[in-house]
Each structure stands twice: as structure tokens, then as C-alpha cells.
Amino acid sequence: MALLFTHATLLPMTAEAGAPRTFTGAVGVEENRIALVTADEAAVEAFRAAHPSLREFDCRGRLVMPGLVNTHCHAAMTLQRSYADDIALMEWLNDYIWPFEGRQTPDDVALGMTLGIAEMLLGGITSFVDMYYCEDRCVEVAEGLGIRALLGCNYFDSNIDAVMPEIGRAVAAAASGSGRVRVAVAPHSPYTVSPDNLVRGREAAARWGLPLMIHLAETVDEARIVEERYGCSPVEHLDRLGMLSPRTIAAHCIHLSDRDIATLVARGVTVSHNPQSNMKISSGVAPIERLRRAGACVTLGTDGPCSNNDLDLWEELRTAVFLQKSATGDPCALPAAEALRMVTVDGARAMGCAEGELGVLREGALADLVVVDLQKPHLQPVHDVVSNLVYCGKASDVETVVVDGRVVVDHGRIVGLDLGQLYREAAAAAARLAGA
């Protein structure tokens, strides 16, 4: 069914640089594409006439913008949300996370993924990049809930032989779907995967035509271990192995030399910055201003619900800005408008889309958009709607969400999912997996 959003403040995110342009107008959707972006009432009337059965949304007092893109998470870890916080790393892994994960079945992962996708859609995330196990099982979950996804099959040295066939199954499942869900190869990190197994991943990605994703330069320990083993930085190590390209998403990228930054830029790698996770785990502060000035493609991710503990990209957006201003000592660092590009236009690059295909309101682009209700005390008055969105916008301000031309959140309600039932199942699984 065609969709028409009228009388909205439109934030198309199509301007090349400077403050994003806004205007009052309408957006029309046909099939899975944006077919109309206009301030011209006659064009709106013509769209109505051409689509007699369209569904119209009166967006007075509302803003329509591209859906948000979350470029790094482990969404199924919702089942471990708040399971083990404020604990030192090795105790956290040994006594909590690994035993919990050891008990998880593919059905548990699918359940956790369902809860994670529900949270993301309700908060205006229309595309996400995931990295976990049982991603073959999660293809159908993402397909069913209507979100756009890039699912990275995560492996370590210990389980690479089991994961390689999983990638094949995931690719097959995605190929028989809508095209919204794609698969990636996801070696865990330069210090937990051997050079041989990193190359196996790269070769598998090449064979299937898939992107790569990896945790990179996240901790001081990682940099030390890689230096000891290979005599270079984590970035150099991956570069020597041919792992870095425009089809690589590197999460975290905290401990970087100027040379590392130049390498990431030269290879066209997409960086996924995860500020709240980095703060909570005390990993350090990623040099986002240095990366941006060098010309890197920097995007934003929530990381998993164990280390954050939610999947709220609005909070990451302003935390990214706050953290750069704080860490650089420059209150002008990372302006709001630039940060907004990270979760829309630049995020779309991480999803493997050509420029103008996703992350913008433009005729011909994929129809992923959100309606934000501006009639909230924290969003009034409106001197600058972009500042209001970045500094004050909340997941709960998202009213309606469209992915691929389909309404997936309708006035605050997720379509086709019984949340009460989901919470009961999640509670039962969480209790069992915690060994309670």
C-alpha cells in the first residue's frame, strides 16, 4: 500500500555539508521506495490522485527523517541485559557471560534477537549491523519483523569450523528472502583469531561476496598482545592480511596512531563508534575528531545490551557528541549536524548501500523513515530542530517507523508482535540461562 506523510517538518539529510536543511512538506512511498519528497501541495494532490487506496499520515507537529542505522550490536544479548554489571572483566566473562552463553540454544538466540529488534524498531532504528552466533537462525527473525539487517557470523579460532557452514546457511536463508537481510563474515578480533583464520574469513567473504566486520583496537591489552605477537598495531596487522577495504566495518577503533588512522582512511574502512559501551567498559575514548578530520567514514553503534545496556541510538548520538567535546576540551567538536549524518547517511554506507540509496529522504531511495513527535516538553520550543533532535530527542519520541515501504511501528505500537508474550518468554529464558 502506498503511504503519504503530509504537513511534516522534513529533514531529508541530502545536503552535502553544513547544517541539514529542513522544510515543511510531504513524503510519498510506493512499494519499497520513496516516490515523492515535496513542499508543493499540487504534487501531493497528484500523488493522492494516483494512489486512491494510499494510507495518509497527518504529520502536523511531527518531523519525518531517515531511519537510524545502528552499525554495531549483538542484539540477541538482550537476554543478558543487566545480568552482570559493575564487575571486573575476567570475572564478568568467566563467571557470568560465558557460562550463560554456553547454555543458550539457537531458539534462545532467536528470542533474544526478537526482543532486541523490537526495542530497536520502537526507537527508530530501521537498519542494524549485528555480530553474534546462530545468525543463520536470525535471518528469519529479522525478515519476520521487517527490519533491515546485516548479520555478521562471529567466529573465534575455537569455533571457526562450525561457523563456516553457518555462514553458508545464513547466505542461503537471506537469498530466499526479501533482500532486506544480508550476511557478513565476522572474525571476532585481531587478538582472538589467528592470522590463518582471519585469512580464511576474508576468503570466505570473497567467495560469497560478503562484507567483513571485526572488533578493532578496542583495548590497551589488545594493542599490547598484537604488538607482542606480530610486532605491529592491530590496524597494521589486519592491513597486512588484506582484511581492510570499503567492505570492512571495524567496531570501536579506540587505540589508533596517526598512521593507523591514515590506513583506515586509505582502505575506506567504515568505523563504528560505540561511545556508551566504551565508557561503561572503560576501554578509552575513540579519536572520532581525528578520524573525521582525516576523512574516515565514522558511524555509530549501540554495542550489545550487556555493555550499554540498551539499544538506544539516540543516546549514543548525543553521548558521541558529549564525549568528543569532553575528551578534546573543545566545545565546538563534533557538532550536532555532523553527528546526525553518522546515524543516517554514513550509517547507510555501512549497510553496503550506494550513496543516496539509504539514509536520506530522496525520491528513488529505499523507504526507511521515521516520524518523530515534536509535541513533547523536551523538544519545545524549536530554535534549531537538529540540535533538539541530537541533544534532546529520545527513542520514545519515535511515533511511526517505515522500513522498505512497510509500516513496522504504527503510532508507538510494533506491528505483528505480542510484546506481553515476548516478555514472558524472555523472562523464562533469562531465568533458565542464568541458572537461577
Next chain:
Amino acid sequence: MALLFTHATLLPMTAEAGAPRTFTGAVGVEENRIALVTADEAAVEAFRAAHPSLREFDCRGRLVMPGLVNTHCHAAMTLQRSYADDIALMEWLNDYIWPFEGRQTPDDVALGMTLGIAEMLLGGITSFVDMYYCEDRCVEVAEGLGIRALLGCNYFDSNIDAVMPEIGRAVAAAASGSGRVRVAVAPHSPYTVSPDNLVRGREAAARWGLPLMIHLAETVDEARIVEERYGCSPVEHLDRLGMLSPRTIAAHCIHLSDRDIATLVARGVTVSHNPQSNMKISSGVAPIERLRRAGACVTLGTDGPCSNNDLDLWEELRTAVFLQKSATGDPCALPAAEALRMVTVDGARAMGCAEGELGVLREGALADLVVVDLQKPHLQPVHDVVSNLVYCGKASDVETVVVDGRVVVDHGRIVGLDLGQLYREAAAAAARLAGA
């Protein structure tokens, strides 16, 4: 009317140390006091029988906890929200903030205050500490909306003669009210108010029996200026002038020596930590872990909507935790449970309440409480409800709010205020004041 909240997860915040205790039970309210906190169904039945006309809230799937206390803000600056962001300090003040404030009338301040209080109440803030001008005018605003407030009459050297009578008027207005609104004397800072005028403020506070509040050790420049003028740190300077006592609230407290910390602890000063403002303005990171270990009373504030840009204490709560973990490099720093005390039990001290009088669910305490809807994807499953609240809880999860025994937010709707009309008035005032 008596109130009864049943079948709730109760978070009383009455435990002295360690993880806050929760249990399933009921809270009863009589007049402006909590009259019942129990897990005993017979006690609930007796409360019902004794109050035949009570209003009952079925809180299945909900949590009831003390209302949040925001210990530093400039709430009326909602009218300047997002008016001037990502700009260097002196340009920001000279070209934007001061001309804007120069055009404001007392009615504008009352309007901005109304919008700020609406935002705070909807987000579960039941008490706030404010610092601005025209606070005499704001007494009636706070009274009318039902929030609990400590309104600090802010002065500089340039306007102290005008503000002193304002304090008198504010005290008179508060004295004729409900008792929920109190007044404080608020010299701006050690570097913008002369020693003589600081002492005048201290003497005025003593005369009227009022607390003091002040910005303290917020920037490197402030420390430098005070050192140059008075040969000591801002904390020492205030201490020599007798400004520091258990009735002093000091906002920010970023640039502190060990000796400064010892002085703040010895004098019993309440520190208001404002992490998002400090990050956005690049002021530095307050040494909250050092303050806590030394035994300081540390609370949390949002600061004003110019420097944040909202009045959301849930975000401050987790940003405080994230920032300490990041700045100290210790993922165990400032655990969630301790942070929750800052916005409840410790915040109540800033409001001048005796221990157990506010910020807790305890029979006999003032009836300031919030109902949090846990039936949200980001709050499920519940391994640890305190972690969920601190790391994932949002202003929009607050469903119902009671202040002084009166329902002021009822299932997400603020009582007795036409928000649409308020937004129209705020928009008109904002446009006029911006000189647009």
C-alpha cells in the same frame, strides 16, 4: 484523597549500604505522607478499609520508587533550548545568551519555568534545585504545578542590589504557600561575585534562615582567576569567607585538589554533579569517585537546557556512571546502586530534608514517588532491576508521579496543564526573544 499502589515491585531505597532491596508489595499515601509500605496483604486490606474513598493504582509489572531529585538547574532556560549550540564560550555568551536574557520579562521566565517543570515532572523529577533570576515570580509557578522546589535567587556583583529585595519577596511568597517551595541565596560563583558580595549573600541567608548555592570549581579559568586574585583555590576562597556548610549546595566541583575535597567533606557541603553539561561545555570531569571515597555527599543535576539540552535525570544518572568508569579506567567505578542513591536519598539532603524524610519509601516520609512501567522492551528481562533502571530507564518509562501526596502526572499526562497551549506560548516567546 488517600492513594494506594498495589502489586508493585517496590524499591524503597531505605537500605543503608549495598544493593538496594526490592520486594513486591504496596504503598499507601495519606495526606502528604507515606502511610504504608508493606508486603502484607492483610495490611493492604486494612488500609483499604480505613480509607473507603481512596484511589487505587494496580501496579502489576510496574516499579514504585522515590521521586528523583535534580539538585542543579536553570529550568526557565527551556526558552533558550538549542538556541546556540556548538559555539565557543565568549561568542555564545556575548552574541546569544546575554542579549536573549536581556529581552526576557518576568512573564517569560515564568513561562520557561512552567515548561521546565512540566518536562521534569513527566520524567519523574519530584524535587528540583533551581538557580536563576525572577525566582520570586517562580514560587507561584512551582506551587501551581505541584512540584517540590528549592529556588535559588542568583546574583552577580552587577545586580546584587536588585536581587536582595527579590529574595525577600520570594521568601514571603513561599511562606504563604504549601511549604513545598523554599528559597535559597545563590551568588553566581567565586569569580563573578566579589568577596564582599559573597559575604552579603551569606549574611542574607543567615538572616532569613536560607541555604546557599553556588557554581564552584567549574572551569580551569575560574581556578586561575581565583588563584590570581586571592592566592588560593575557589574552594579555599569560599571556605575563608565562611560560605561552606551543610546548608551549601556547590554545583560542578570539577577542578579540586585533595585538600579541596577534604574541605568540602569537613564542611558537609552537598556537591551537585552535572555530567552531561560538563561534557558538552568541555569543562572537565568531576572527580566523583574521589569525592565519594572521601565521604562527600554527591548528588546529580541536569544543569540548564542551554547546556545539556534537556532536564532528564535518567540520562544524567547513567552518564555519571559511564563518565566515572571512563575517566578512572575502572569498570567497577560508581556502581549503579550507588548512583541511584545520588538521585534519591542524597538528593533529599540537598533539599534540606532530615534523613528518612524524603527520597525514600518509608512510613512517615513525604509522599514523593514515581511509578515506572517496566513493560518496555528495553527494561526486559529483569535480571537486576536496579541495573535496568540505571542503565536503561528513561524519562518516558515514568507513568505516574506523586508529589506531597498529590498525583501530578497521571498515566503519562500532566495534571492541570494544557501542553499544546504551553508550546504555542513558548514558541511565540522564543521567537520574540531570539529577535527573529
